[in-house]
Amino acid sequence: GENVEQHPSTLSVQEGDSAVIKCTYSDSASNYFPWYKQELGKRPQLIIDIRSNVGEKKDQRIAVTLNKTAKHFSLHITETQPEDSAVYFCAASNEKGGSNYKLTFGKGTLLTVNP
């Protein structure tokens, strides 16, 4: 089955700096790669996703890049703010079994943005 590795497990940055979180996946059939942000005690919230037919996607301060050849994808957050502090999860999925939604998650990255 799919295996997703996520690094680093913790990341501390100064406000205004950039943060990068990297994930690798094992199943070449995976074609959907979402990123979720989870604040303490709250539900995971989708912040950005990318599908295998594109290499990069950007939404304001957040961007995701995908390298299908190398089987890795990354989350980039620019101009970080204290409210960006949370646990970030990457995930991968494919359409085996007729559904895209059997996400395999990375272990998460605790991002701390220091004011």
Added chain:
Amino acid sequence: KAGVTQTPRYLIKTRGQQVTLSCSPISGHRSVSWYQQTPGQGLQFLFEYFSETQRNKGNFPGRFSGRQFSNSRSEMNVSTLELGDSALYLCASSWTGGYTDTQYFGPGTRLTVL
């Protein structure tokens, strides 16, 4: 539009008991997935339902089961509870679970097994 809702939000059970958790998807969403979140194992996929049929199943023992009703609401059941079943159980819904869909999570049910 109301989000995904889950009931109950908190549950305390003892070993050997069984438990049923409920998930109401966003109106119009027909795909419901369930995940278990623990500090040690992270987020793990349990199963996914679409139109009352289980389409995918993760690597969990048969004590974990689920079903989906005609209104797309879903329940999951855990029988013969073990201490290791203590976790946050999250459900998520999407229109069809298809390639172009987006999946939204509910707030979760925190299950504690004593």
